[in-house]
Amino acid sequence: MQEALFYSKTTKGQVRCELCPWNCVLSDGQTGICKVRTNHNGILVTNVYNKVAAIGSDPIEKKPLYHFHPGKNILSVGEVGCNLECSFCQNHRISQCKASEFSGFHNITSNKIVDEAQKTWNNTGIAYTYNEPFTFYEFLLDTAQLARLKGLKNVVVSNGYINAAPLQKLLPFIDAFNIDLKAFTDDFYKKYTKGKLQPVLNTLKQIAQSPAHLEITTLIIPGLNDDSSEFESMINWIATELGENVPLHLSRYYPQYKLNAPPTPVEKLVELYDLAKQQLQHVFLGNISDQERSTTYCKNCNAQLISRNRYNTAITTLDRAGNCKKCGTFSSVVI
Numbered sequence: 001m002q003e004a005l006f007y008s009k010t011t012k013g014q015v016r017c018e019l020c021p022w023n024c025v026l027s028d029g030q031t032g033i034c035k036v037r038t039n040h041n042g043i044l045v046t047n048v049y050n051k052v053a054a055i056g057s058d059p060i061e062k063k064p065l066y067h068f069h070p071g072k073n074i075l076s077v078g079e080v081g082c083n084l085e086c087s088f089c090q091n092h093r094i095s096q097c098k099a100s101e102f103s104g105f106h107n108i109t110s111n112k113i114v115d116e117a118q119k120t121w122n123n124t125g126i127a128y129t130y131n132e133p134f135t136f137y138e139f140l141l142d143t144a145q146l147a148r149l150k151g152l153k154n155v156v157v158s159n160g161y162i163n164a165a166p167l168q169k170l171l172p173f174i175d176a177f178n179i180d181l182k183a184f185t186d187d188f189y190k191k192y193t194k195g196k197l198q199p200v201l202n203t204l205k206q207i208a209q210s211p212a213h214l215e216i217t218t219l220i221i222p223g224l225n226d227d228s229s230e231f232e233s234m235i236n237w238i239a240t241e242l243g244e245n246v247p248l249h250l251s252r253y254y255p256q257y258k259l260n261a262p263p264t265p266v267e268k269l270v271e272l273y274d275l276a277k278q279q280l281q282h283v284f285l286g287n288i289s290d291q292e293r294s295t296t297y298c299k300n301c302n303a304q305l306i307s308r309n310r311y312n313t314a315i316t317t318l319d320r321a322g323n324c325k326k327c328g329t330f331s332s333v334v335i
């Protein structure tokens with residue numbers, strides 16, 4: 001148990017957590033919506049410092065990140081807890097579990113994780129992933145600072161549900177983000193995640209204005225967020241507010257957790273891919289075998305820069321500086 005960052009005390013012995021948009025006000029003994037931060041005798045504590053629920057080496061493409069150190073592996077760590085409750089969550093066993101009820105923690109320090117990352121083959125850094133990393137903010141921040149000192153990259157895979165001040169404090173230490181944009185209506189967010197859309201859009205803009213690399217993932221769920229005009233509004237917003245170079249991953253949905261709608265039809269994914277490509281330079285289909293729509297193309301001459309077959313990646317026509325070898329156009333891929 002460790003004192004949390006970003007909270008204030010009220011006159012009645014309550015604490016107000018200011019880490020994420022819920023801003024939970026907690027009486028003594030109460031735990032926040034994320035299930036991992038508790039008012040302990042008038043002090044807000046995190047129950048997951050130095051506690052890892054899952055750790056392993058993954059291809060960086062699995063995060064997914066396609067334009068950040070392609071072909072590398074990344075040591076990936078996750079804990080328990082989440083500040084949203086998505087009815088289609090793929091990791092609900094850890095994301096929707098209270099810290100006090102989880103029995104599979106490894107007690108592991110930031111130092112140990114950094115050591116492990118340095119020993120791992122073909123490894124570029126550490127990814128904070130699997131559950132929602134912002135809910136283990138203090139451990140993430142300390143580990144990322146240490147990793148940075150050792151020359152490792154830090155990657156955050158997140159739902160984007162965080163307040164501006166804690167994100168600002170973290171940004172200097174994070175090299176790349178993949179943020180879920182789960183839909184483009186508040187109705188969807190309220191009904192299927194229990195959260196709100198606007199804080200996620202704020203996070204995306206804040207990251208896009210920083211030096212960190214940004215990619216976005218949208219899980220396409222039939223009948224819930226696959227309406228063409230709603231999708232077009234989302235693509236418009238990404239192109240206008242974040243820029244046409246931000247890679248967008250459109251992921252195929254399969255029944256999970258509380259949702260049992262059938263998997264996304266492939267034709268729908270292709271239709272939305274084509275729509276997105278009208279405004280964005282780099283769109284990819286995920287959770288599906290489609291080499292053509294998993295390839296990075298040069299935005300100028302259309303040469304195949306990076307080809308992918310599942311997690312096998314081949315950098316074909318890209319130089320070390322990220323320029324197309326055929327026409328010299330900068331690709332914005334971080335090699």
Ligand code: SF4
Pocket residue numbers: 017018019020021022023024031032033034035036037083135
């Ligand atoms: S991080 Fe947890 S305790 Fe803090 S405001 Fe968000 S849900 Fe509430």
